[in-house]
Every structure is written in structure tokens, then in C-alpha cells.
């Protein structure tokens with residue numbers, strides 16, 4: 001029998017709806033969710049690490065989760081780990097673990113879009129699917145996986161795309177890497193393994209901005225008192241910015257604050273194609289770093305982590321090329 005650890009962190013999967021008011025609240029773990037532990041052909045233990053809606057999760061919670069996973073793996077000799085999490089920031093935690101927590105056994109994250117006592121609740125089903133994937137030999141060495149709604153996604157690519165639909169998690173351009181259903185767990189793709197970072201503390205202030213038509217440098221100046229260590233910008237299209245932002249961009253780069261360019265588009269990767277003022281080529285010449293297809297929130301996590309071990313422009317560029 002496989003030895004699986006479930007670590008609960010909160011989110012809708014462990015929330016309940018108040019039938020009278022319709023409000024959904026975080027409580028202690030719903031007994032319905034725990035009933036699943038008896039019906040599995042696996043030896044399951046659980047830890048209730050946090051009870052937090054995922055907008056309350058910070059990178060320091062992610063670090064604590066990573067440490068707990070490693071400690072438990074070393075102590076208990078686990079065959080797989082399942083983490084339940086709120087869906088709003090699930091992709092950030094999944095990616096954080098993906099680049100910091102390489103283990104020889106599967107780490108699988110899941111959540112729910114409907115609270116545990118709602119009609120059509122997806123929590124129990126997703127948890128069961130995640131346990132199946134965490135118990136699967138084929139799920140090893142694939143990095144952190146996100147299992148929701150019968151699909152298996154790679155942490156680096158998956159993103160929440162819908163506010164309420166249970167089919168909210170999608171992997172732009174690559175799609176899911178596998179499916180899990182009544183017959184078993186099937187993979188049709190292997191994700192690229194992520195570079196790993198050793199991390200003990202999180203001390204860097206990295207901000208994320210989304211570009212818009214007519215955006216100028218005033219917002220960058222307004223951010224100066226925050227003393228940022230790095231900035232990620234979800235730029236326009238293939239990685240272009242309005243020229244009115246350039247004075248602020250140049251001032252940050254002159255202070256050696258790294259600027260990572262990602263796109264605000266749902267699909268595609270940024271490239272330094274355009275040479276007009278503020279175009280990708282121009283930004284790259286100024287010293288902005290183009291990311292490798294990560295979305296804004298994940299690029300922010302990666303820069304926070306990278307800055308703990310390097311401030312070299314060249315090394316940060318390398319880190320964001322694969």
C-alpha cells in the first residue's frame with residue numbers, strides 16, 4: 001500500500017456554505033472530506049497545516065509548506081504528497097514548490113471551486129483524483145502537479161482562468177499533461193524539469209504591475225518609497241510598453257533593480273521583436289529581462305527566490321531563459 005500524506009492549507013475545498021445567507025466561510029476540515037481517507041487503497045495520513053483562504057497565503061506560508069513537505073518526506077518515507085489549497089493563489093504555491101522542492105515522489109496540489117456542502121461540490125472528487133495521481137508511479141519526476149476536474153497540469157504552466165467554473169484550471173499553449181479518471185492515471189506529455197533553488201528565507205520585495213494603454217512613469221515613481229528589489233511587468237503583446245513609461249524604467253534599471261518582462265496576454269511568450277520606442281527590442285537594449293513564458297505571478301515568485309541567491313543581471317537572465 002502506498003503511503004500518502006495529505007497536507008491541508010484551507011481554501012474552498014475545506015469551506016462550507018451557509019444555506020441561509022449563501023456566504024462561504026473557512027472552518028475546520030469538513031468531515032465529508034475526511035471520509036475519503038477510509039475508502040482508499042492507500043495508507044493516508046493528514047496534516048492540517050493552515051486553515052487559510054488562499055488570498056491570505058503569503059510566500060512565507062509557501063516556504064513553511066515546503067519545509068513541512070521535506071521534513072515529512074524525510075521522517076515518514078512517503079510515496080506521495082497531496083496538498084489541498086484555495087484556488088485563487090494555488091498556481092503560485094504550486095510553482096513555488098516546483099522550483100524549491102524536488103522529491104523523488106509525486107507532489108500533487110488540488111482544490112475546489114464549490115464549497116464542501118454545496119450542490120455539485122467538486123472537493124471530494126478532486127481530492128480523490130489527487131490521491132490517485134500521488135499514488136501513481138508515472139507521476140514521479142514530473143515536478144509539482146495540479147489535479148482538478150479530471151486533468152493533470154504542470155505547475156509552471158497552469159493558471160486559474162475562470163472565476164467560478166469547475167473547469168477553471170488551464171495550461172495555456174501546452175494543455176494538460178495527463179488525465180485521471182475511473183480507469184486510472186494517464187500522461188501524454190512530460191513537463192520540462194525546473195531549475196531548483198535552495199531557499200531558507202524570503203527577504204526581497206518584488207512587485208508586479210500590469211501595463212495598460214497610456215500608462216506612464218508616474219506609477220513607477222510612486223512605487224519608489226516601497227524600495228523594491230525587483231519588478232515584474234505584464235507588458236503588452238509580445239513584450240512592449242508605452243514610451244511614456246521609459247523614464248521610470250530607465251531610472252529603476254540605473255539603480256540595478258531587475259525588471260522582468262512577461263505578457264499580459266493569456267497565451268504565448270514574450271520576444272524582443274519591436275524596435276520602436278518602448279518596443280521589446282528597445283526594452284531589452286535598456287536591460288529589461290524577458291521571461292520564458294511564465295505568467296506575472298509566477299515570474300514574481302521566481303524573481304523573489306532568485307534574488308535570495310544572486311543579484312547578477314547575467315545570472316537572472318539565465319534563470320529566466322529556461
Ligand SMILES: NC(=O)C[C@H](N)C(=O)O
Pocket residue numbers: 010011012013052053054055085086087088089111112113114
Ligand atoms: N475556490 C477557492 O478555493 C477560492 C477561494 N477564494 C480560495 O482561494 O481560498
